[in-house]
Amino acid sequence: MPVLEGWSYRPADFLLFSERVYWRLFELQDAALWPLQLVALAAGGAVLLLALRQRRGAAPAIFLILAAAWLLVAVSFLWQRYLPVNWAIAYAIPFFLAEAGLLLGLLLGRGGALAAPWSPRLLAAAGLLAYALLAHPLLPLVAARPLASAELFALAPDPTAIVTLAVGAMLVEPRSAWLIMPVPALWCLASFATLLTLGSWQGWIVLAAPVLALSVRLLPADGPSGRVQA
């Protein structure tokens, strides 16, 4: 072991909890909130359908659902479950609340136009959103963990962040996207660091989400008719 004068911290030094404790957080969360999972899935499904069909009032409804999801995750997961084992989460909670506020701001203001329904951008973003809703919760099966520790949109931070990034990718106006994408992107980075330190490959998926969402933003937002839907 080298003699180290002064401080030299490694990522592992900041990790206060074991992998077992981390996955148990989701197991406990899911057990405590059942059957809210059904509501959460329905709400996530609604975001997907609203984005794909884009009837009047679709965008505000999406922002409302997302704001509620960030609020629920901040209180029920971050504050009540994660904070007791990780004091650093105290710094994340205000960001989650701010994200809920930003989403509500977008709801009230203008700038919520989505990419056209059959545009490459909307379809790609919808794919990312569908992954977060339906496939991300099934990762425990691949990782040989109980499905009872599934991470769901609106109940766990990672899928909530990924869904929000997907919606951000759908937004036509860059200004709106830059408003709501930084917090979920930062969360994904933090979560990536945590998962990597815990030795979980799942971290790479969480890291890929903001990269994908930003790449999706480069795709055309016009539909086959060539018109951006407001």
Added chain:
Amino acid sequence: MRRKPLFAASPSSFLPSRRALLVAGAVMAAGASLPGFPLAAGAAPGTRRIPSSGEAVPAVGLGTWITFNVGNDPLLLERSARVMEAFFAGGGRVIDSSPMYGSSQATLGYGFDRLGRPEGLFAADKVWTSSQREGPAQMARSRRAWKVPRFSLMQVHNLRGWEAHLPMLLEKKAAGEIGYVGITTSEGRRHGLFEEIMARETLDAVQVTYNPLDREVEERILPLAAERGTAVIVNRPFRQGALTRRLEGEKLPDFAAEIGASSWAQLILKFILAHPAVTVVIPATTRPEHASENMAASGGPLPDAAMRERISAAIGGL
């Protein structure tokens, strides 16, 4: 399912013995100059004396970093209480924690609620803040989380804010609010400053990393502790489990039987305890059976200087 407490809570049993057995402390210090012949005279088997007071404490303690940070998970809280139960049943009394360790202090509090507090409990905690003003308030919060009336030892964690905290801790010790005062570091960090403080201040205890592979403290810190009559608490005996995991499945050397070590973990603990300057080693665990195994390492024969080198070589060579 609520089990019957193992011990009746008795706050008075915490007051560390203030019998000034300075003679025993001096003997301990003298013993320190004889590598290979480490047993502190006057201490019962499996115990060591704190040089500054002569108080005897069991030589194997319990760490709580990561292992006891289980939040409000009922299953893992209960499992932690079972670890404490096995630790106490094996004669363990010294427990180390810190406000930095997430919910570990509260987990200890849960354990004491379930089991009661054993007589002679030696509660070692830390102050971990760079703010001078915050120190006493943090200590009060820690005490409430542990659910103990008083800390036996209060250490400045990783020397954080040590200039401000040390005078405060010495005052609290003089007022009888805490038993002993110490400082900690780990993995060789800031050893230069650590030595300076050890030489200059009157400390009851220091906490450092020491194991068959991390032996830097043998050069200056352990001899200095012996010379100054400072107790030494050893952290990371298993390199946070990296050592025990690496050694899993490897054949234990034949000589382990000569000192009654039946596992690599016990061999490592005996290596550490055989250093004359070491007072307590504080392995952490999530398993009751490991707590019992670790406690069992405190009794029986310890390796002499030659065998210690063989242990170090055997582990280093793998």
